[in-house]
Amino acid sequence: MTSMIIKEVCAKTIISKSKVHDYTINPYIGCEHGCTYCYARFIKRFTGHKEEWGRFVDVKINAARLLQREVEWKKRGRVWISGVCDPYQPIERKYRLTRRCLEILSEHNWPITVQTKSPLVARDLKLLKRFTNSEVGLTITTGDENIRKLFEPNVSSINDRIETLDKLHSSGLTTFVMIAPLLARANGLVAQLVGKVDYVLIDKMNYHHADWVYREHALEYAMTRRFFNQKKVELSEALEKEKMSYQFLF
Numbered sequence: 001m002t003s004m005i006i007k008e009v010c011a012k013t014i015i016s017k018s019k020v021h022d023y024t025i026n027p028y029i030g031c032e033h034g035c036t037y038c039y040a041r042f043i044k045r046f047t048g049h050k051e052e053w054g055r056f057v058d059v060k061i062n063a064a065r066l067l068q069r070e071v072e073w074k075k076r077g078r079v080w081i082s083g084v085c086d087p088y089q090p091i092e093r094k095y096r097l098t099r100r101c102l103e104i105l106s107e108h109n110w111p112i113t114v115q116t117k118s119p120l121v122a123r124d125l126k127l128l129k130r131f132t133n134s135e136v137g138l139t140i141t142t143g144d145e146n147i148r149k150l151f152e153p154n155v156s157s158i159n160d161r162i163e164t165l166d167k168l169h170s171s172g173l174t175t176f177v178m179i180a181p182l183l184a185r186a187n188g189l190v191a192q193l194v195g196k197v198d199y200v201l202i203d204k205m206n207y208h209h210a211d212w213v214y215r216e217h218a219l220e221y222a223m224t225r226r227f228f229n230q231k232k233v234e235l236s237e238a239l240e241k242e243k244m245s246y247q248f249l250f
């Protein structure tokens with residue numbers, strides 16, 4: 001197995017403008033989860049990495065120091081953690097950069113939206129509860145563990161992610177699930193999410209990095225416009241039946 005290449009780097013800034021929320025913070029460049037469809041691999045072009053996606057992480061060791069300075073002079077706004085690479089990927093256990101950034105943001109009472117695929121986020125539950133305005137989302141793309149393994153082999157199981165949402169939600173945090181990219185066999189998810197999320201966001205597959213996975217496993221039907229339109233109808237019905245708030249992004 002190829003090993004991970006971890007490099008400590010010093011960033012110039014840490015709070016960036018975002019099109020989704022006001023700002024985004026990315027303590028890590030690269031992602032150990034290495035999802036087959038990941039759109040974030042575009043950053044290889046900007047960082048000069050030649051390694052396979054999922055095999056490198058640059059750790060911004062000065063992230064907290066930069067943030068401490070930047071929150072003093074930037075206009076307060078909602079921070080998305082993270083817009084590009086998973087803030088709770090395994091390396092966060094060691095470096096705790098996401099945690100340190102959250103501590104600073106909570107001291108300054110900035111609103112945050114955390115988004116991850118990792119149960120490690122529950123480590124910071126008490127800290128997340130200190131915010132007056134925070135929400136935490138887990139991304140879950142299918143209801144079938146076999147499909148999950150094909151597209152996201154290095155990520156936690158569907159059950160672990162649902163249990164994490166449950167834990168966060170029952171502690172009083174606002175939670176959401178991001179079903180994106182919507183993969184095959186996601187229908188069963190809705191029933192499992194009832195009472196564990198405040199809202200649901202759904203998007204289709206917008207990239208072609210994982211086309212080979214669909215082809216290799218005879219799943220091409222799940223890449224078509226017809227599939228997404230049909231799922232839109234079925235998921236809407238299931239979500240409305242459960243009286244859950246939702247939004248389709250396609």
Ligand code: SF4
Pocket residue numbers: 031032033034035037038039040084085086117
């Ligand atoms: S967890 Fe997110 S950022 Fe990381 S590889 Fe998967 S899709 Fe990309």
